[in-house]
Amino acid sequence: MGTSRRKFIKISALGFGGAAVAATSLETIGLNSYLEGLALENSLEKLKQTATYCEVCFWKCAGWVHSDREGNIHKIIGNNIDPHCNGRLCPRGTGGVGMYSDNDRLKKPLVRKLIDGEETFVETSWEEALTLIASKMKAIKEEYGAESMGLLKHGAPGSHFEHLFKAFGSDSIAEPAYAQCRGPRETGFALTFGSWVGSPEPTDIRDTKCLVLIGSHIGENMHNTQVQEMSDAIDQGATIITVDPRLSTAASKSQHWLAIKPSTDIALLLAWMNVLINENLYDKAYVDKYGLGFEQLKAHVQEYTPEWAYGITTIKPEEIRKTARIMAAAAPATIIHPGRHVTWYGDDTQRARAMAILNGLLGSWGRRGGFYFKESISVPKFPHPPYPTPKWGWEDIGEKYPFAEMGITNELIRASIPSEENEHPIKAWMVAGTNLNNSIPNKKLLEEAIDALEFMVVVDTMPMEITGYADVVLPECTYLERYDGIRSATNREPSIALRMPAVPPRFDSKPAWWIAKQLGEKLGLHDYFNYDDYKEVIAWQLKEMGTSLEELEKIGVKKFKRKSGPMYLEDGQNYEFLTDSGKIEFYSAALERKGFDPMPKFTQHPEPQPGYYRLNYGRSPMHTFSRTVNSPNLNDLKSENDLWVNPKVARILNLKKGQYVWLENQDGVQSSFPIRVRVTERIRWDSVYMVHGFGHNNKKLGRAHGKGASDTQLISQVAIDPIMGGTGMRGNFVKILTENPTKTLEV
Amino acid sequence: MRYAMVIDTKKCVGCSDCVVACQTENNVPIGYCRDWITERVEGTYPKVELELRSERCNHCENAPCVRCCPTGASHIIDGGIVLVTPNECIGCGACIESCPYDARFQHPDGYVDKCTFCHHRLEKGQLPACVSVCPTKCMYFGDLDNPNSEVSQLLKARKHKTLAPEAGTKPHVYYLI
Numbered sequence: 024m025g026t027s028r029r030k031f032i033k034i035s036a037l038g039f040g041g042a043a044v045a046a047t048s049l050e051t052i053g054l055n056s057y058l059e060g061l062a063l064e065n066s067l068e069k070l071k072q073t074a075t076y077c078e079v080c081f082w083k084c085a086g087w088v089h090s091d092r093e094g095n096i097h098k099i100i101g102n103n104i105d106p107h108c109n110g111r112l113c114p115r116g117t118g119g120v121g122m123y124s125d126n127d128r129l130k131k132p133l134v135r136k137l138i139d140g141e142e143t144f145v146e147t148s149w150e151e152a153l154t155l156i157a158s159k160m161k162a163i164k165e166e167y168g169a170e171s172m173g174l175l176k177h178g179a180p181g182s183h184f185e186h187l188f189k190a191f192g193s194d195s196i197a198e199p200a201y202a203q204c205r206g207p208r209e210t211g212f213a214l215t216f217g218s219w220v221g222s223p224e225p226t227d228i229r230d231t232k233c234l235v236l237i238g239s240h241i242g243e244n245m246h247n248t249q250v251q252e253m254s255d256a257i258d259q260g261a262t263i264i265t266v267d268p269r270l271s272t273a274a275s276k277s278q279h280w281l282a283i284k285p286s287t288d289i290a291l292l293l294a295w296m297n298v299l300i301n302e303n304l305y306d307k308a309y310v311d312k313y314g315l316g317f318e319q320l321k322a323h324v325q326e327y328t329p330e331w332a333y334g335i336t337t338i339k340p341e342e343i344r345k346t347a348r349i350m351a352a353a354a355p356a357t358i359i360h361p362g363r364h365v366t367w368y369g370d371d372t373q374r375a376r377a378m379a380i381l382n383g384l385l386g387s388w389g390r391r392g393g394f395y396f397k398e399s400i401s402v403p404k405f406p407h408p409p410y411p412t413p414k415w416g417w418e419d420i421g422e423k424y425p426f427a428e429m430g431i432t433n434e435l436i437r438a439s440i441p442s443e444e445n446e447h448p449i450k451a452w453m454v455a456g457t458n459l460n461n462s463i464p465n466k467k468l469l470e471e472a473i474d475a476l477e478f479m480v481v482v483d484t485m486p487m488e489i490t491g492y493a494d495v496v497l498p499e500c501t502y503l504e505r506y507d508g509i510r511s512a513t514n515r516e517p518s519i520a521l522r523m524p525a526v527p528p529r530f531d532s533k534p535a536w537w538i539a540k541q542l543g544e545k546l547g548l549h550d551y552f553n554y555d556d557y558k559e560v561i562a563w564q565l566k567e568m569g570t571s572l573e574e575l576e577k578i579g580v581k582k583f584k585r586k587s588g589p590m591y592l593e594d595g596q597n598y599e600f601l602t603d604s605g606k607i608e609f610y611s612a613a614l615e616r617k618g619f620d621p622m623p624k625f626t627q628h629p630e631p632q633p634g635y636y637r638l639n640y641g642r643s644p645m646h647t648f649s650r651t652v653n654s655p656n657l658n659d660l661k662s663e664n665d666l667w668v669n670p671k672v673a674r675i676l677n678l679k680k681g682q683y684v685w686l687e688n689q690d691g692v693q694s695s696f697p698i699r700v701r702v703t704e705r706i707r708w709d710s711v712y713m714v715h716g717f718g719h720n721n722k723k724l725g726r727a728h729g730k731g732a733s734d735t736q737l738i739s740q741v742a743i744d745p746i747m748g749g750t751g752m753r754g755n756f757v758k759i760l761t762e763n764p765t766k767t768l769e770v
Numbered sequence: 771m772r773y774a775m776v777i778d779t780k781k782c783v784g785c786s787d788c789v790v791a792c793q794t795e796n797n798v799p800i801g802y803c804r805d806w807i808t809e810r811v812e813g814t815y816p817k818v819e820l821e822l823r824s825e826r827c828n829h830c831e832n833a834p835c836v837r838c839c840p841t842g843a844s845h846i847i848d849g850g851i852v853l854v855t856p857n858e859c860i861g862c863g864a865c866i867e868s869c870p871y872d873a874r875f876q877h878p879d880g881y882v883d884k885c886t887f888c889h890h891r892l893e894k895g896q897l898p899a900c901v902s903v904c905p906t907k908c909m910y911f912g913d914l915d916n917p918n919s920e921v922s923q924l925l926k927a928r929k930h931k932t933l934a935p936e937a938g939t940k941p942h943v944y945y946l947i
Contacts, residue, residue: 098794101903111905114787117794242783247905254781254906270811272783275820282816644785656793659800660786669815704815 074579078502084108121654129498157545180535194416197430211375217601233353294332304351306386316610356392369742369751505534784822788900795899828941
């Protein structure tokens with residue numbers, strides 16, 4: 024490389040960006056450059072700070088967007104007083120500016136047109152796009168009823184459209200966050216303790232003495248305060264026990280890593296119950312006072328000895344006993360963590376029940392170092408007429424699953440496929456902020472439903488795969504460019520956070536609230552959208568809450584005093600749980616009434632055939648779902664996923680580190696793109712692992728297209744949880760192909 | 771004054787927040803980084819150990835990069851921070867070759883770049899961006915000459931190591947193990 028001095032001099036004229044880098048070191052070398060440096064720093068000091076809460080994931084950490092007068096966002100820093108982040112954003116939040124600066128963003132409303140016999144997207148005006156959508160919605164309402172408009176959504180934009188749909192007369196609403204993610208644990212814990220786990224989880228990790236993770240990989244999932252508190256717990260000398268077939272990051276921080284055979288977790292949980300009960304290690308006073316059905320549970324678990332579990336889980340009996348004793352010694356400051364993405368094998372509600380029951384035996388619910396009683400403050404509803412009552416809605420669509428507490432996406436999708444027996448026909452969708460192609464397993468079902476739809480609108484910031492199926496695509500602006508609803512946090516103490524635009528929307532993108540309002544106006548629903556700017560709604564709400572928009576603009580986050588009483592149970596305190604019986608239900612009569620096992624049992628799940636490996640998937644700390652892979656900042660940290668393969672497997676198949684391979688699952692589904700092999704001792708020989716969210720096939724995602732493989736594509740076997748309708752996705756098996764199976768593959 | 775960074779490998783989860791925070795704080799162009807994550811796996815399943823650590827310029831007391839710099843662009847300032855003065859750097863790359871930690875890179879604008887311990891923030895009484903953002907709070911920063919500083923105390927209390935001690939560079943980044 025030759026001298027680059029000329030190049031460097033050139034950049035000093037380039038202005039702010041280039042010079043700011045130099046300034047850090049220029050300061051020190053002499054008077055003139057020191058002054059230059061100071062001048063630059065002073066201009067840096069003038070960066071505007073705008074309150075926001077993050078939308079890169081669902082944790083919604085509050086922060087400050089630092090931007091200059093020209094509207095360039097320099098950095099995003101956590102808000103020190105926010106209980107979701109304590110001033111420390113995760114890599115996705117810190118790199119959140121990439122959501123804004125990505126030039127692959129959706130720029131203009133697009134409408135599907137047939138030109139020369141070919142379907143194509145044509146740019147259109149907002150007026151034309153919205154008029155078209157409103158007329159389609161009216162037509163659906165007239166012909167089938169408003170209920171036949173389905174909304175599939177996620178995150179902040181979803182709530183604006185939920186309001187629109189309810190005002191329109193449809194409650195046919197679902198989000199992958201339930202049936203593809205945390206639904207089973209909400210149902211399982213609600214059946215036991217009477218309340219959801221919710222988000223953020225009320226796990227008192229900060230003060231725990233023993234944290235037990237069942238496949239939950241905190242640290243790879245960057246659920247911010249969970250990660251922070253796990254670190255605090257490590258500092259405090261807490262014991263971590265991790266049950267995972269893979270040496271996850273959390274497993275590597277654990278004193279006890281139980282390298283379990285995949286799909287056998289319930290056997291271990293039952294054996295732990297057996298030890299706690301038979302060795303009299305459970306919290307007797309707590310169980311006597313608050314529990315129901317302990318004697319039945321005791322009888323139930325007698326056959327589930329550690330020796331029995333050994334044969335199933337491959338965890339040695341002495342290891343099972345030892346870890347059970349450690350949990351009991353630390354109790355009630357022991358947390359059997361409910362996990363988050365828990366739709367694994369179809370008996371997931373029962374596994375969540377088993378985890379809840381263990382927490383009950385250890386007396387950790389409502390105890391310091393276990394689970395605290397969370398509290399949030401309710402944000403007053405901006406006045407509008409009552410919603411009309413739909414004739415049917417998400418509950419009816421998911422009626423086969425008696426304990427579903429939210430809309431089941433996969434059932435809403437099924438209801439979109441016309442059939443004789445379908446009493447709740449969905450005819451059109453709005454999809455907001457969720458890339459269904461990379462979140463809903465069973466691609467065939469999804470595509471069949473989409474084919475049958477009369478109309479489909481997608482609202483997103485990025486040209487995600489789902490946009491390719493839409494009739495109309497609406498470009499939403501990113502969280503850094505818009506107002507959104509006030510974030511009310513459920514936490515140790517209630518708090519609220521403000522999101523306001525730091526910069527004007529790029530391109531011709533618009534905030535979701537604006538899109539919802541425009542559609543509302545066109546549908547004659549003005550009274551539900553009685554404001555010109557969503558700012559008015561927020562200002563009104565904040566005033567009602569005894570604060571003001573001006574105050575929140577300055578502080579970003581405001582905390583409130585608890586009103587529901589202490590965070591923990593006091594010794595001997597009378598307490599009524601919100602279950603049917605008012606007790607912690609070890610034995611669930613509610614489940615029994617509907618024909619389900621009142622106490623969890625172990626069920627054998629399918630195992631890989633020779634030559635096949637169980638496909639496990641998880642998270643990387645730099646990405647959220649499939650949403651962030653194209654972000655310039657986050658793509659720079661991780662641009663593709665790897666296939667984790669045990670060295671023994673690599674030897675048998677003659678796989679080399681870094682080699683690209685293709686995957687084919689048990690149903691012959693092949694990965695569209697190759698994935699790089701990572702040979703590692705961190706994984707069992709009976710499974711392979713990849714990070715979820717890669718393998719994008721939309722070429723408009725310039726950085727993400729064709730990079731890595733999509734786990735979702737390879738999940739064609741889905742084990743539905745009969746209790747709440749969740750889609751168990753870990754019963755898929757792949758073989759590894761070293762040659763490209765499709766000669767015509769586009770890369 | 772001897773600035774040092776102490777990083778607790780028992781807490782680091784390798785999330786790369788330090789990397790992206792550095793990039794946005796210091797305007798490091800995308801595709802380059804001043805700090806990075808290293809993962810070391812040892813053992814055989816299921817007896818496996820994993821160490822994750824955030825790495826960067828070690829701000830060595832005995833810095834080979836400074837010794838080999840033909841223009842004096844690489845230099846050590848008060849507090850022991852190793853810096854590069856961009857407009858004195860000719861981009862010859864000798865320092866890149868000499869660094870046992872591979873901590874330096876050619877900035878696309880034609881000079882050699884690396885971690886500055888966020889020297890511009892220290893002057894304002896702020897911690898380096900990576901330290902202030904880390905969700906696991908696994909990074910500590912302070913003065914080794916002050917026996918009461920957090921870094922001195924941690925090094926006194928905990929087992930620790932530096933990277934490539936055999937190079938004799940006397941690094942100022944320590945890893946708690």
